[in-house]
Amino acid sequence: MKTESNIEKILASGQLVVTSECGPPRGAVPEKVKEKAEMLRGYVDGINVTDNQTAMVRMSSLAACIIIKQMGLDPILQMVTRDRNRLAMQSDIIGAYAHGINTMLCLSGDHPHFGDHPMAANVYDLDSIQFIQMVKKMRDEGKFQGGEDIDTPPKMFIGAAANPFADPFELRVARLAKKIKAGVDFIQTQCVYNLDKFETWMKGVCDRGLHEKVAILPGITPMKTAGMARYMKNKVPGMDVPDELVKRMAGVPKEKQAEEGIKISIEAIERLKEVEGVRGFHIMAIEWEQKVPEIVEKAGLLPRPQF
Amino acid sequence: MITAERKPMEEILEFVRPYSRILLVGCNECVTVCAAGGRKEVGILSAGLQMALMKEGKTLDVKEVTLERQCDPEYVEELVTYIDQADIILSMACGCGVQEIARRYKEKPVYPALNTKFMGASERQGIWAERCQGCGDCLLGITGGICPIARCSKRIMNGPCGGSTQGKCEISSDVDCVWQLIWDRLKALGMENRYEDIMAAKDWRSSRDGGPRKIIREDLAE
Ligand code: SF4
Numbered sequence: 001m002k003t004e005s006n007i008e009k010i011l012a013s014g015q016l017v018v019t020s021e022c023g024p025p026r027g028a029v030p031e032k033v034k035e036k037a038e039m040l041r042g043y044v045d046g047i048n049v050t051d052n053q054t055a056m057v058r059m060s061s062l063a064a065c066i067i068i069k070q071m072g073l074d075p076i077l078q079m080v081t082r083d084r085n086r087l088a089m090q091s092d093i094i095g096a097y098a099h100g101i102n103t104m105l106c107l108s109g110d111h112p113h114f115g116d117h118p119m120a121a122n123v124y125d126l127d128s129i130q131f132i133q134m135v136k137k138m139r140d141e142g143k144f145q146g147g148e149d150i151d152t153p154p155k156m157f158i159g160a161a162a163n164p165f166a167d168p169f170e171l172r173v174a175r176l177a178k179k180i181k182a183g184v185d186f187i188q189t190q191c192v193y194n195l196d197k198f199e200t201w202m203k204g205v206c207d208r209g210l211h212e213k214v215a216i217l218p219g220i221t222p223m224k225t226a227g228m229a230r231y232m233k234n235k236v237p238g239m240d241v242p243d244e245l246v247k248r249m250a251g252v253p254k255e256k257q258a259e260e261g262i263k264i265s266i267e268a269i270e271r272l273k274e275v276e277g278v279r280g281f282h283i284m285a286i287e288w289e290q291k292v293p294e295i296v297e298k299a300g301l302l303p304r305p306q307f
Numbered sequence: 308m309i310t311a312e313r314k315p316m317e318e319i320l321e322f323v324r325p326y327s328r329i330l331l332v333g334c335n336e337c338v339t340v341c342a343a344g345g346r347k348e349v350g351i352l353s354a355g356l357q358m359a360l361m362k363e364g365k366t367l368d369v370k371e372v373t374l375e376r377q378c379d380p381e382y383v384e385e386l387v388t389y390i391d392q393a394d395i396i397l398s399m400a401c402g403c404g405v406q407e408i409a410r411r412y413k414e415k416p417v418y419p420a421l422n423t424k425f426m427g428a429s430e431r432q433g434i435w436a437e438r439c440q441g442c443g444d445c446l447l448g449i450t451g452g453i454c455p456i457a458r459c460s461k462r463i464m465n466g467p468c469g470g471s472t473q474g475k476c477e478i479s480s481d482v483d484c485v486w487q488l489i490w491d492r493l494k495a496l497g498m499e500n501r502y503e504d505i506m507a508a509k510d511w512r513s514s515r516d517g518g519p520r521k522i523i524r525e526d527l528a529e
């Protein structure tokens with residue numbers, strides 16, 4: 001084992017992993033973090049904590065991860081290269097590890113253009129692939145990115161994102177291969193609605209044997225309303241929501257749409273479980289965390305393994 | 308070339324209002340090509356300022372000069388004959404020209420009439436776009452002659468990110484995803500196999516991050 005990560009242990013045991021996500025509050029409200037995390041206890045194996053998601057300022061991922069860790073749960077530290085240079089990133093990684101956080105997700109992050117500080121300087125000292133290389137070097141060689149030795153290196157289980165639906169599609173397997181070459185251990189994908197396209201991508205992944213080198217967890221996000229489905233289809237870059245799904249959501253009465261959205265998610269999980277190379281699920285219910293337990297349960301993913 | 312755009316008239320008027328004699332200096336190089344600060348634009352700004360101030364009941368004495376190159380001390384020296392008759396200098400060059408004037412004429416305030424934008428190229432008549440950030444260690448040989456540092460919104464060196472949509476960047480459908488362009492070009496060159504080589508973390512010392520930069524050519528320096 002490379003790390004003490006719960007995710008790594010479950011993957012090594014051959015069982016499916018379930019992760020979820022918790023966006024920290026836009027203020028100093030630790031109770032909010034605890035409340036969201038508590039809902040997930042016993043239902044997921046790791047909780048991603050977003051890092052200024054959509055370029056909006058929130059409580060730091062590291063601080064919220066510490067709160068969650070102190071609750072006896074397993075946070076996954078998300079970190080974007082948008083806001084920090086390599087000095088700041090490495091010091092936060094050491095800080096996180098010093099608090100027992102052993103799993104992280106390396107991202108480039110949304111451009112500040114999308115958030116509440118579009119006037120901010122964007123850092124982008126590293127990109128996500130160089131970021132993965134840095135964390136791996138810290139872990140496996142015990143060296144900082146700059147080359148000097150670390151006294152007690154942080155042993156992080158390294159995650160990253162992949163979006164099978166972004167363009168150009170023909171590069172999507174190749175870019176995953178680059179992340180693997182850089183040293184990524186697990187991948188959480190963009191929300192999967194277009195199952196056919198996801199399966200095509202997965203086939204490309206398996207054809208190259210990449211599924212043996214990295215654990216892929218498709219992203220599952222339940223839609224609350226037909227409006228949300230339409231919004232994601234039209235407004236979110238890199239999101240692929242097929243017309244049939246929008247129609248299906250719109251085809252049920254408003255008060256039943258949330259339920260339909262959950263049903264769609266469960267069906268997706270059932271189908272994706274059978275896909276070669278799928279090693280678990282990343283269930284992101286944005287500002288709807290209370291629904292995660294229901295999805296996990298109805299998708300037959302309980303009980304969660306204990307180590 | 309270095310591209311620039313004229314500042315809003317009101318901002319320039321704020322600079323000149325307290326004075327009655329200005330030396331308005333254009334430049335015959337990049338800012339002439341991008342139609343921001345050449346002889347023609349100097350004439351237009353001069354007339355505009357005089358007219359605006361006339362409406363306020365003031366007269367403005369403007370001496371118009373367009374230098375061959377405002378970033379070159381040799382040409383900036385030519386202003387010596389006009390400097391005593393001016394209260395301020397209003398420069399229509401890029402930031403380099405403005406600073407060269409400030410360095411040479413220490414006793415006179417100098418104001419920029421332009422906002423210097425970027426190093427770019429003309430895409431077509433009237434449209435210029437950013438091409439280079441002067442990172443000091445050019446990667447164009449690896450990326451098919453297309454720069455991800457200057458042209459990827461997140462300066463991703465191993466792109467494209469997950470926001471690339473139909474050739475466009477996640478920040479706007481008006482912005483090309485440079486990694487789509489790079490990929491198309493690598494394919495056209497039959498160099499697809501290069502794509503999976505990881506570009507390592509950049510050493511930004513060669514860029515602005517290493518502090519203000521200087522080139523010293525021993526063979527040319529006196
Ligand atoms: S790699 Fe550097 S020097 Fe070359 S075009 Fe890009 S910014 Fe300019």
Ligand code: SF4
Pocket residue numbers: 458459460461462463466467468469470471472475476477478483484485486487
């Ligand atoms: S969409 Fe393309 S240009 Fe825009 S940030 Fe991503 S990789 Fe860069």
